Amino acid sequence: MIDTALRHEFEAALGADAVLTDPLQLRTYECDGLTGFREVPALVLLPRTTEEVAAAVSLCAKAGLPFVARGAGTGLSGGAVPVAQGVVISLARMRQVVEFDPDDRRMVLQPGVTNAEISKIAAPEGLYYAPDPSSQVVCTIGGNVAENSGGAHCVKYGFTVHHVTALRVVLPDGSIVTFGGDAPESAGPDLRGLFIGSEGTLGIATEITVRLLRIPQAVRTLVADFSTVEAAGEAVSGIMASGIVPAAVEMLDSLAIEACEAAVNAGYSLDATAALVVELDGMEEECDEQFERVVALCREKGTTNIRIADDAAERARIWQGRKAAFAAVGRISPDYFVQDGVVPRTRLSEALGRIAEMSRTEGLRVANVFHAGDGNLHPLVLFDEQAGEAERAEELSGRIAEMCVELGGSLSGEHGIGLDKACSMPKMFGETDLAVMQQLRRSFDPAQLANPGKVLPTPRLCGEKPGRFRPHPLEAAGVIERW
Amino acid sequence: MTEESQALREDVPGGPENRPGPGSGSDGSPSRVRPTSLAETAAALETAAAEQQSLLFTGAGTALDWGAPVTRTDLVVETGGLDRLISHAAEDWTVGVEAGMPLARLQEQLAPAGQWLPVDAPTAKAGATLGGLLAGGDVGPRRLKYGGLSDLVIGATLVLADGTVVRTGGDVIKNVAGYDLAKLMAGSFGAFGMVARLNLRVHPLPESTTTLALAALDAGQALTAARAVMRSPLEPVAVEWDGERLLIRFHGTEDSTAARGRLGAELPELAGARVLDADEEEPAWEAHAAKIAGEEGDTVLRAATRPARLPALHAKLQELAEGSGVRAAIVSGIAQGLHTVVLRGGEAEGHAAALTAWRQAVHESDGSVTLRRRREGVDARAESWGPAPATTPLLRSLKQQFDPDDRCAPGRFAPWF
Numbered sequence A: 001m002i003d004t005a006l007r008h009e010f011e012a013a014l015g016a017d018a019v020l021t022d023p024l025q026l027r028t029y030e031c032d033g034l035t036g037f038r039e040v041p042a043l044v045l046l047p048r049t050t051e052e053v054a055a056a057v058s059l060c061a062k063a064g065l066p067f068v069a070r071g072a073g074t075g076l077s078g079g080a081v082p083v084a085q086g087v088v089i090s091l092a093r094m095r096q097v098v099e100f101d102p103d104d105r106r107m108v109l110q111p112g113v114t115n116a117e118i119s120k121i122a123a124p125e126g127l128y129y130a131p132d133p134s135s136q137v138v139c140t141i142g143g144n145v146a147e148n149s150g151g152a153h154c155v156k157y158g159f160t161v162h163h164v165t166a167l168r169v170v171l172p173d174g175s176i177v178t179f180g181g182d183a184p185e186s187a188g189p190d191l192r193g194l195f196i197g198s199e200g201t202l203g204i205a206t207e208i209t210v211r212l213l214r215i216p217q218a219v220r221t222l223v224a225d226f227s228t229v230e231a232a233g234e235a236v237s238g239i240m241a242s243g244i245v246p247a248a249v250e251m252l253d254s255l256a257i258e259a260c261e262a263a264v265n266a267g268y269s270l271d272a273t274a275a276l277v278v279e280l281d282g283m284e285e286e287c288d289e290q291f292e293r294v295v296a297l298c299r300e301k302g303t304t305n306i307r308i309a310d311d312a313a314e315r316a317r318i319w320q321g322r323k324a325a326f327a328a329v330g331r332i333s334p335d336y337f338v339q340d341g342v343v344p345r346t347r348l349s350e351a352l353g354r355i356a357e358m359s360r361t362e363g364l365r366v367a368n369v370f371h372a373g374d375g376n377l378h379p380l381v382l383f384d385e386q387a388g389e390a391e392r393a394e395e396l397s398g399r400i401a402e403m404c405v406e407l408g409g410s411l412s413g414e415h416g417i418g419l420d421k422a423c424s425m426p427k428m429f430g431e432t433d434l435a436v437m438q439q440l441r442r443s444f445d446p447a448q449l450a451n452p453g454k455v456l457p458t459p460r461l462c463g464e465k466p467g468r469f470r471p472h473p474l475e476a477a478g479v480i481e482r483w
Numbered sequence B: 001m002t003e004e005s006q007a008l009r010e011d012v013p014g015g016p017e018n019r020p021g022p023g024s025g026s027d028g029s030p031s032r033v034r035p036t037s038l039a040e041t042a043a044a045l046e047t048a049a050a051e052q053q054s055l056l057f058t059g060a061g062t063a064l065d066w067g068a069p070v071t072r073t074d075l076v077v078e079t080g081g082l083d084r085l086i087s088h089a090a091e092d093w094t095v096g097v098e099a100g101m102p103l104a105r106l107q108e109q110l111a112p113a114g115q116w117l118p119v120d121a122p123t124a125k126a127g128a129t130l131g132g133l134l135a136g137g138d139v140g141p142r143r144l145k146y147g148g149l150s151d152l153v154i155g156a157t158l159v160l161a162d163g164t165v166v167r168t169g170g171d172v173i174k175n176v177a178g179y180d181l182a183k184l185m186a187g188s189f190g191a192f193g194m195v196a197r198l199n200l201r202v203h204p205l206p207e208s209t210t211t212l213a214l215a216a217l218d219a220g221q222a223l224t225a226a227r228a229v230m231r232s233p234l235e236p237v238a239v240e241w242d243g244e245r246l247l248i249r250f251h252g253t254e255d256s257t258a259a260r261g262r263l264g265a266e267l268p269e270l271a272g273a274r275v276l277d278a279d280e281e282e283p284a285w286e287a288h289a290a291k292i293a294g295e296e297g298d299t300v301l302r303a304a305t306r307p308a309r310l311p312a313l314h315a316k317l318q319e320l321a322e323g324s325g326v327r328a329a330i331v332s333g334i335a336q337g338l339h340t341v342v343l344r345g346g347e348a349e350g351h352a353a354a355l356t357a358w359r360q361a362v363h364e365s366d367g368s369v370t371l372r373r374r375r376e377g378v379d380a381r382a383e384s385w386g387p388a389p390a391t392t393p394l395l396r397s398l399k400q401q402f403d404p405d406d407r408c409a410p411g412r413f414a415p416w417f
């Protein structure tokens, strides 16, 4: 409960205009991209500097108030959903580029800078920031750090963790520390790497140093259509086994193609069962040589049509279609859930087969558009809330993620665990693993104020929501107890 | 002590050096244990916990003295018996290994599938193990393109001080579920627990490699040339300066490496550069690795800074070395700002003085320094880790959670914790 005295303390520290209490305004912070979870916060704070974040967090620590950091709120796992009676610390006003050093290819950013802006600022110097989530025009670098976000080019370039060398962090007790440094190594354990992907549960990143790459000399992109998903999958395998490291290999199934075409008319073939987007980049000579091999491989695997982007505009169109896919699904269904799971790439066909089967059994359509090169699936479960399908859809979506784990994969490739999948964590990790993760969290946040209830299952969260919590088999059998 | 771990201690395979010692009682020499499975490892650590023994994990033992000296060792846990390849899913680009697997052997096992782990630690030849490489943070020149070992770890199994077995990460190349505990092991020098297994992402072997060499005595000149290469479309995998010449390595298809070498030599900032002959290339990189490793009696530091700081720090180093009566050489991953400094000759006093003063200079330019090997007598005269950073309370809190009795390599991070 936030009393007037405490509110005044926040106002004194951050300025009255940085403390939101109006219920209407508070409501705009009630959820993130996963709109099924909602909670109106007691207060929203809008700090401008690291010191103000530290002041805000210190006050929360003193008062024992839980707080949730928030970037653009595009997260898809409920990570930025407020905690009841808690505070939201929005980084939206921290949008400065602190430093750009083109010679050493570094940029230092406040957390509210958007992902796309980084590359835009770097472009005149021939540089760019590699991780490119489809939400890049909106999502923030702070949110990217918290989620260890990826994008379409992870197969070759990795994730956020591979491109951030240093972080200034306000710890949950309000102290300010630096993790990492100017170079990709620093003395002692890698706290930088530990923090990245911690989903706002270990502190708040207030300054982020990213490394920039040279814009590749050449980029080659194609779309190859296939008459079966299996054939497309084989083409992916063929490419990955050829010694080539493609920049991106994306797959869309017929339902996803239909949605994309309805939304942005990007020129995908409506009669294809599956389409692959393959992109290579690098030095011109090498890129061209390898691209020819990729084209030949697609032919060998029975592609029914190959569309090669002749220029940057055509390439942009192909990517526009791919990157608009989630929202596009809104064109063919009133509601949808985006799932994010990973399977070993060699089990893609099997996973897609099982999804199709589950979809048939449930009588709910599932569209697939995903990062095929690294086995990162994004099944979109389509449903109609009005028709009362929400719960079944959510359940199906959850089962798909857990099926990924059964196939030797992961609950999440890039969207994070958040609130959405915290209760599924026992599917992937044992009780001890989770207990040790909890220990790690406690080392950073003994009072458990930073984004509580996210990432790790809690009996309260997982017990209270019927249908979402599935006990560990050993637990069901009475062999173990939840800690 | 459980029966299993008792048996283990009495039946340690290998030469006499692997036999259990008389314990840390009578003559102070530690016992040794060499588990051959995860279960044995956990049992051994559980027993050690019951007996409050302090632990030193060791792989090939090539970097055991890096970091601050360990103040007490009752039990040496050797990972040499944990050296198996667990799985290699070539098509998925993943491999699972036990942590005692030497890097060099893993490369041999991956090669037939046309793959490798793109890590070229200077110590691979000496048998450095994957667990030791991760814990020691040792990374070679190719980090520029491929990242370090820690960047290639997709999952791990750890055994904590009390024998708890923990899994983190997964088996697939993309995964963000849960905290990445392997990062806590990276650069931990065994102070937070033992790495027992690693899942790694592997890469296709490059078709071809070539190296450009440019004589460059001056750090400023070397930096200018390195930046020109980084600005070019040539995408080098390594750019290293050893105080005398700049070595620039390229990987790619046959045709492309030839083109890269040729185009690189044509860059104006690289005037005078020469593509090494095929039979010169490997020896050049081996000689380079030897310079990084240093020799008996040397003091070796590893520094990380913004690349632009190199010329000033290099000049400072020479000045300090001269003043301290030692010779100083720097080997710099110049495009990344990772520098290895070797102090040689002179007395321990001189090593300690140069180390302390240069470290201060690096800290003043926002860099960090790790002390690797050192000349005898340096430890008594210089702190291994320098002033405690703002993260120290957090590191202590982590240590407290993971190793509450301070039994894993006690003293390793003195004076921080």
Ligand SMILES: Cc1cc2nc3c(=O)[nH]c(=O)nc-3n(C[C@H](O)[C@H](O)[C@H](O)COP(=O)(O)OP(=O)(O)OC[C@H]3O[C@@H](n4cnc5c(N)ncnc54)[C@H](O)[C@@H]3O)c2cc1C
Residues within 6 Å of the ligand: A032, A033, A068, A069, A070, A071, A072, A073, A074, A075, A076, A078, A079, A080, A091, A111, A132, A133, A134, A135, A138, A139, A140, A141, A142, A143, A144, A145, A146, A147, A148, A149, A150, A151, A152, A199, A200, A201, A203, A204, A205, A206, A326, A327, A414, A415, A451
């Ligand atoms: C259409 C669409 C497409 C998407 N495509 C991709 C994709 O291709 N790849 C991908 O990886 N993701 C994708 N996402 C997911 C999402 O955009 C990313 O997770 C993104 O990084 C979230 O950034 P944000 O600024 O919106 O963070 P928010 O949603 O505001 O927050 C996300 C999490 O980060 C925490 N957080 C935010 N800022 C900070 C900070 N400064 N310090 C500490 N914690 C913080 C929050 O507490 C929360 O737990 C997509 C989302 C949408 C809606």
Ligand SMILES: Cc1cc2nc3c(=O)[nH]c(=O)nc-3n(C[C@H](O)[C@H](O)[C@H](O)COP(=O)(O)OP(=O)(O)OC[C@H]3O[C@@H](n4cnc5c(N)ncnc54)[C@H](O)[C@@H]3O)c2cc1C
Residues within 6 Å of the ligand: B056, B057, B058, B059, B060, B061, B062, B063, B064, B065, B066, B079, B099, B100, B121, B122, B123, B124, B126, B127, B128, B129, B130, B131, B132, B133, B134, B135, B136, B137, B138, B139, B188, B189, B190, B191, B193, B194, B195, B196, B292, B293, B294, B300, B372, B373, B409
């Ligand atoms: C003579 C010599 C000199 C060298 N000097 C240099 C040098 O100056 N610069 C350089 O870059 N490289 C150097 N190296 C290479 C370096 O030693 C290795 O890169 C590597 O770090 C050591 O691997 P290892 O298996 O020998 O580890 P070890 O030396 O056995 O252990 C290294 C550290 O990791 C810990 N550790 C080992 N295994 C585990 C595990 N499974 N879990 C947790 N902790 C563990 C140990 O406690 C220790 O702190 C040198 C090698 C040799 C042979």
